[in-house]
Amino acid sequence: MPPADPPDTDGLRPALLRAARAELAEGGRAAVSLRAVARRAGVSHAAPAYAFGDRAGLLTAVATHGYRELAATMDEPAASGEPADLAELGRRYVAFAQREPALYELMFRPAELAGDDADLTSARAASLRALTRRTRPDGADGPPGEVTLISWALAHGVASLAAQGALPASATDALVDGFAALVSTPS
Amino acid sequence: MPPADPPDTDGLRPALLRAARAELAEGGRAAVSLRAVARRAGVSHAAPAYAFGDRAGLLTAVATHGYRELAATMDEPAASGEPADLAELGRRYVAFAQREPALYELMFRPAELAGDDADLTSARAASLRALTRRTRPDGADGPPGEVTLISWALAHGVASLAAQGALPASATDALVDGFAALVSTPS
C-alpha cells in the first residue's frame, strides 16, 4: 500500500508536475490523463496515481501551482515601483488567464480538484489576499469588500469569456479599463 | 453508415435530450456519458452517437437548449410589465446559472461542444442579443457596446464564482446590485 503522504524530496512528483503542465498547455485539460503524463515523464502508467493518489490529486497540485503564480503576478510592483492600481491589476489577471488558458480553466473547476486539499486552499486564499490587498484603500489585509469581489468577478468573467472566444482577446484590456474607470468615478 | 442529418420527427432525439438533461442535473457534466444517457433512455449504448454524431453533438444540443432558456428568461418582462432593468437582468442571469449550474457550466465549455454547430451559434447569439437589447438606452438591437460587455462579464463572473463556491450564493444579488449602482452613477 502506498504511504498516505509520500515525501516530495525526490524527482518523481516534480517531474510528473512538469509533464502535466506540458500536457495541459499542449492539449488542454482533457489531454491530462494519468497515463499520458506518465508516458511523457517516462514512468509507468500507475506512477502518477501512486504519487498523487488519483487524478484529482494530480490536477490539484497543478492548480495549486497556478494559484501561486497568479498571486505572484499580482504582487509584483509596477514598472514605477509602486503597487499596481486596479486597472493594471485587472489587466494582469486577465493576461495570466490568457497566457495559460488551460491552467486558468483548471484552477476554477472544483469538480475535478480535491477541494479539501490544504495546499490548494492556502494557495487560493493567498491569491485572493493579493487581490484584496491591492483593492483596499489602505493596502492592508482583511476580508474582501464588495468592491474587491465585484472587481474579481469582473476580471474572472472577462478572462473566462475571452478564453473561450466569446470576447475577442483584443477587447479585454478596454473592458478592464472601462470598469476601473467606473469604479474610480466618485459617486 | 448513419445519415448525415437524421430527421428530428421521431422520439429518439427528444428522449435522449431529456435523459441527458436529467443526467446533467443529477450528476454534473462528468456524469453525462453516452452510455449512461442511453441506459436512462432505454436504448442501446450506441443510439446517442447515432442520433447526435458523437458526444460533442449531444452536449451541443443540450447547451443549445440552455441558451434558448437563458434568452427567454431575460426577455421576460418584469412584474411591473416593463422590461427588466440592469440589476434585475443581472439577478436573473445569475439565478439561471444557480438554478442549473451544470447546464450553465456546459454552455461555456467550448472544448466539449461542437463550436461550428449552426443551432448552437444562433441560440448563443440570441441570448447575447437579449442581453444587449436590455442594456442599451434605446432598447433596440445592435452590436453590444462596452457597458453591455462589462455587464455580461460581471454577471458571468459572479455566476461562475458562485457556482463553484468561491462566492457565497447569498452574496450574488448584492454584488450584482452594487455593480448596477456603479453603472448608473452619472460620471
Place this chain on the structure above:
DNA sequence: CGTCGTGCTTGACACTGACAAGTGTAACGC
C-alpha cells in the same frame, strides 16, 4: 415476392482511472 433503404442494435477496439499484487533496493538490527 424480392430488394432496398432507414433506424437502430450488436460487437469490437483502444483508451481511461483505479486497484491489488509484485519487484527491486536501500536501511537497519544483529
Place this chain on the structure above:
DNA sequence: GCGTTACACTTGTCAGTGTCAAGCACGACG
C-alpha cells in the same frame, strides 16, 4: 555477513468510456 522491513515504484487486471463497422428488423416500393 544475513534476514527483515519499509519504501518507491511497476505490472497486471478490471470496469467503464467514446467511436466505428457490421448486422438486423421492418416497412416501402417495384
